[in-house]
Amino acid sequence: MPCHYSYSGSVGASNKDRAVRAAIELLGTQGVRALTHGRVDERAGLPRGSTSNYFRTRAALFDGVVEAMVTGELPAVAAAFAASGVDEFVDGLVRLFEFLTGPQKMVTAARLALYVEAGHDKSLSTALAHGRARLEQQITPAFIALGAPDPDLATQLLATVFEGMFLHVIASHAPINTRALIATTVQAALTNPVND
Numbered sequence: 001m002p003c004h005y006s007y008s009g010s011v012g013a014s015n016k017d018r019a020v021r022a023a024i025e026l027l028g029t030q031g032v033r034a035l036t037h038g039r040v041d042e043r044a045g046l047p048r049g050s051t052s053n054y055f056r057t058r059a060a061l062f063d064g065v066v067e068a069m070v071t072g073e074l075p076a077v078a079a080a081f082a083a084s085g086v087d088e089f090v091d092g093l094v095r096l097f098e099f100l101t102g103p104q105k106m107v108t109a110a111r112l113a114l115y116v117e118a119g120h121d122k123s124l125s126t127a128l129a130h131g132r133a134r135l136e137q138q139i140t141p142a143f144i145a146l147g148a149p150d151p152d153l154a155t156q157l158l159a160t161v162f163e164g165m166f167l168h169v170i171a172s173h174a175p176i177n178t179r180a181l182i183a184t185t186v187q188a189a190l191t192n193p194v195n196d
Contacts (some may be wrong), residue, residue, distance in 0.1 A: 018044040019051040020068045023061055027110035032117045035061065059123045066114065066124075070131040071109055073100075077135050081142035086186060089146060093182045097162065101169045109170050115163075132159070146190060154189035161185045 013021070022044035027035045035058070041050040055061035080096035083089035100108045118125040136155050143151040165181060168174040 013153075015044075015046055015050055016054045016089075018070075019046060019054055020064050021067070022046075022070065023065050024110045025106055027065065027113045028106035029109070031113050037061070059121075062114070062117075062121075062124045063111070063127050066127040066131045069111060070134050072107070073104075073135065074138065076100075077138045081138050083142065086146060086190070089142065090183045090186055093158075093186070094179050097165065097178055097182065101166065105170065108166055112166060112170060135159075145191060148190050149192050157189050158185055 006099040019040050022040045023035060026039055026043055037055070037058075038048065040046075041048050042059070044051070051061065055064050076096055076099055080092035081089075081093050114124060114128060118128050136159065139155045139158060140151045143154040148154040163183065165176060165178070168176050
């Protein structure tokens, strides 16, 4: 997958980008408890107080992290949902999942840590919901193009399955049949939903 995050610690990255990348690394490797302004400064190799200059509060730092993750993933998501047929669609989704749990595993682990924290942090929950909505804007049109009878439900189904698969692969280290799970999900999404 050709997408890489623009805020990585590469030469020329701004101090703000370095702080965000360090925050994501802390979340992805040590969890939410490790996320303090001081720890981010240390991890990023920035002078003390630098992170708080960009993100005054922990909530602002969370917002910056979520924004960076979504912006970094949008090209990969857009590529996965640009398929013209079902088989190509499944192939793209498999590549996307392998990217998010391979080269971008740390970022996905950071997202999972944020999901747990959002259970008792309303502002973080709002930021994550906004980020998810931006990603879903790439997904729903693909289901419309493929003829899903309920594209919104199809989008919810796929997002929920992906999140569950992330938990299995990253948190549980459990082997899964990625292609079979994705293909089955797409097939279910393209059939008539069960009425309540």
